[in-house]
Amino acid sequence: MGLRFAVDTGGTFTDLMVSDDDGSLSMHKASTTPKDPVAGVINSLTLAAAASGQSLNAYLSRGELLVHGTTHAINAIVTGSTARTAFLTTGGHPDTLVIREGGRMEPFNFTVAYPEPYVPRELTFEIPERIAVDGSIKTALDEAETIRVLENLKARGVEAIGVCFLWSVINPVHEQRVGELIERILPGIPYTLSHRINPSLREYRRAISTVIDASLKPIMGAYMRGLEDRLRVAGFLGRVLVITSQGGVMDAKDAAEAPVNLINSGPSMAPVAAQAYVAEGRADTLIVGDTGGTTFDVSLVRKGRIPRTRETWLGQPFRSHMTGMPSVDVKSIGAGGGSIAYVDKGGLLHVGPISAGAMPGPVCYGRGGTRPTVTDAALALGFIDPEFFLGGKMTLDREGAIAAIRKDVAEPLGISVEKAAEAIMALATEHMVQAIMDITVHQGIDPSDAIFVAGGGAAGLNCVAIGRRLNCRSVVVTEAAAALAASGALISDLSAHYQAMFHTRSDAFDTHGVNYVLDGLAARCDLFSRTAGIGATASRIEWSCEARYIEQAWEIDIPLRGSRFANALDVKTLEDDFHRLHQDKFAVADPGAPIETVTWNAEIRCRIGSERPGRLKPDTRSASLPSRKVRFLGQDFIDAPVYRFEAITEGMSIVGPAMVESDFTSVVIDQGAKAHRDMMGNLVIDLGDRK
């Protein structure tokens, strides 16, 4: 086996994780180069080559595959550098992208603007045509008018086209014909048809996926070609893959054809890594928290599956646009190391969502920040060693942090600096707990059966506190926790998602119709595994069905037990699974009531990486570091023992209160908690007495 690379381009750093021939891992960090992100990718590889004592060319020629995580697509949207895109819609319905689906947050907050449509009305064109709910053609496509519109687009300098017609998902004939006309009249102009990119119910969701996809095709096509070309020139001859929002990877050239799949790829790998590092069978549920500087992302692994959602927003819910595509269900809140703490006029403490970000950052970074943050509180409590931050690469200003906490929090609340710092940590913890509740408890998942997997640079500061508040079984901090996404990317599956709409009821189940749809999906999966998936060591298909009670409006995703329905018993099983899941999620069910199906899904996953994730190279230094003063939750400062994460051996037991530190993170082991390392290199923390 050759070298495998995972390169994750973040806002500040480009993280590279290399899996060596023997499966051992090494981590490298280069600065991100926002104007030309591929340069940062190459730089990180150059660092790794140097560390191995080889030339870049020689080193890369040993490479087998490279998985790339990029925020280039979402950045293009945020900075408005996507293509000039036109939207073709069914006549009579020009405002689908303007009206969206309604809804609003913060009912009394009128300081936030209503979002502009993703494609301006100026570039929205009504096409005379209409398909009905049963797929019949109510109004035939007016080709002459369509051609006039397309000629007009040419004149207006349009660079991409999205086409979404009502009910194209039942009968795609009009969209297909418009696609042909585009190729004839505007050859070379990228376009996207809604029934191909997102064949699902609800015209807004389908339309928004379509126009986002079209708008990204030129820029992402260029990016992917540039990436592959430059890697080839540098000597890499292996396969280039990119991370998707669904928590899988796809070939770079395929991603360029469907770039809407990339926009939420940032947080999608954390649960993949968690699933790989925490052995199956240890818990039904893994709660995965990824703490960065400004946001805290929570995702789940539930009975071996990573839950998906179609409600992923480009920005804040209701104040931006949805992607409409199935993505890993990630809840993000504005809480992280950079979250600012302050006391309002009425005397109430707030932590976040405003953040000091990377610049100026916390007060203790000494880069001009003046308002105290969670990181400053952690420093004041002794959770972070001011001399050993990022392995000693940066010295922190503890006095500055303390002064800011005193002025902004301790004095207004009339409490000591230590108490104030503790209060900041406690409130940040509570906000994170509430975010976790939103995707667990509120959906019927009991965190007390779960393991909390903490990732991200600031994860260790309060992962024990979060785990205790949720009454979790235990907390796991992975060996490469600070680069959870990159470690997930190394072992993620090549995947593709196929879906089809088919409506039937369980009390009048159209077995033949459903099997026909499932067979169609199976054929597409099969084609995928014989083409893109060729050479995979294993492949499997995850089947699911989006269903609801008759008259309900929202579907839930039911895993299917097989790929076909043989008899009435299979239908009964589907019904039973639905009732059980509904009861689980919402605390009510209506057993005996029939259900109706809307969408059928097949996700094929081809294993191209190794079955098990690798380990960092062993660290032979002493596990003990000098002790220091730390103030653990609800205690006074004590002289706490400090251990080096990488050097702790299997079998060693660490009893809280204690600190465990790596070059990238500090883990607070509160009193009553016990920690050890397992065979995967994880730090496993037993939280002590449970409620």
Added chain:
Amino acid sequence: MNTQTEIMDGSALALLTARMEGIARKMANTLHRTGRSGILTIARDFSCVILTAKHELLATAESLPIHVLRGPDIMARTMAENHKVLRRGDAFLHNSPYHGCTHPADHSILIPVIDDEGVHRFTVLAKAHQADCGNALPTTYMGAAKDVYAEGALIFPAVKVQENYDHVMDIIRMCQMRIRVPDQWWGDYLATVGAARVGERELLALGAEIGWDRLENYTQQWFDYSERRMMDVIRAMPKGRVTRKSTHDPFPATPAEGVTITATVDVKPDEAMIEVDMTDNPDSMENGLNLSEACALSAPMLAIFNSIDHTVPKNEGSFRRIRVHLRDGCIAGRPRHPTSCSAATTNIADRVANPVQAALAELAEGLGQAETGALLPPSCGVVSGVHHGKPFVNEVYLGCTGGAGSPTQDGWLTILHAGNAGMCYQDSIEVDELRHPIFVHQRRLMPNTEGPGRFRGALGAYSEFAPVDCDMTVAYISDGNINPAQGTRGGMAGGCSAQYRKRPDGTLEPLPACAEVLIKADERMVSISAGGGGYGPPHERDAARVLHDIREGWISLARAEEIYGVVVNAELELDYVATQQKRDVLQKAVK
């Protein structure tokens, strides 16, 4: 430690508040995802709150303002007064507008949270607008109903519907005999009870963890904090008393000129109080427009909260600094049985909220809002009929807009109406066509219907829909046909609403504003919703925004020039000189 006197600091308050809000949010999530009817699960027309044992509003998740500010307190008090002994496992059904509910279509479930010693600690309430509530006609908004008897809905003034966690099946069977599409009602009922039970379960766990006395102590200190925040806000406002009027269109049983609502807002910074006098208004009328006490109190309050720092918590504490004066037997006051309050949440309630927020705007730049477009056009009407032998009934949300211009933003497009604040969703055409035998020919925004202003109101929406293979009744109560949403501080009025029958030959037949109309299989319903009012003089609007509105087709060139004073050339680029001249003229005309 004596828990009664423990002073909680700002961090303890923040922590417990996060947990209380989390519980209310969990209730709302349950209700949204488990309901059956479109109005609940698609439109999200429901609310979830937590009250103290003393019936003080504590936490509301993100609910519809008109549903929750006042009313839940009165409902909980009714529950406690009518049932001297409250037991764990009890649940109460409440929809009586004479006892604190908004209107009879808002079925509410109240559950007392009882600790292990049998002490009533909190009340949780889940309120959900029903697709049908058993009215004489298939609509939940009986605008023309003479009284509660003509409405016909069963009225439940906090009636026990669960005991020891079991349904009182007598009540259930009564509902099933009266309410159209009983299976759908049953599904919604289960979802509502489920949401309230989730709240109960979470509060019981929280009480066990934190201690009940400490929790009670928390609630009082949280109210005190909220009151302090409100006092600070009011003290920073200019002192003043403003009276504004807003007129509801003529409806059945109203005077021929309609119903003019007068609101007097008195801001008293020295006392840190805002008072709203609603007593100078007509007596209750023999129609469904009368406000319930809950709506009469909530409408002025939501207008106040729309107009100030949105971070002030909305609960019993901040409410202490608002006094709303009502009169018994008044259309915008306390109704006497059997006055009908069938449409209490929308029409007159908006005519109360709108002048209050516009009056606050008149007090000072940067305060208040213009008027929001009126409800309830056929595009959010209740459609019903029989298709291939199967009855159907539901409220649709096919395009209703109307947000008001505010001090810093244009009107929020999908606000729906003042009391809703845009919290409801708008229907997917495909979902509607899948669920009901209807076909939606058009849904589009209408140019030149925005209320012009420095920050303009939202545009009105046009929708056109028809039944498929059957006839369809559409019930609606469309205010704003004659009286548009007014602007404030020099802002102008939004477009009016309208409704028509489109005959097979394409001609339009105007329809009355308050009606149940039968649309035949070969006809179409045409509905136009009202635009929102503008804030500030239109000629002060940022020219770039005007230009954008022109390019997007929201306003015509003529309108841009005449009203906004913005002149563009043939390439749709700004003509600076001509614009400045035109704006100078408009500015002088104002003086």
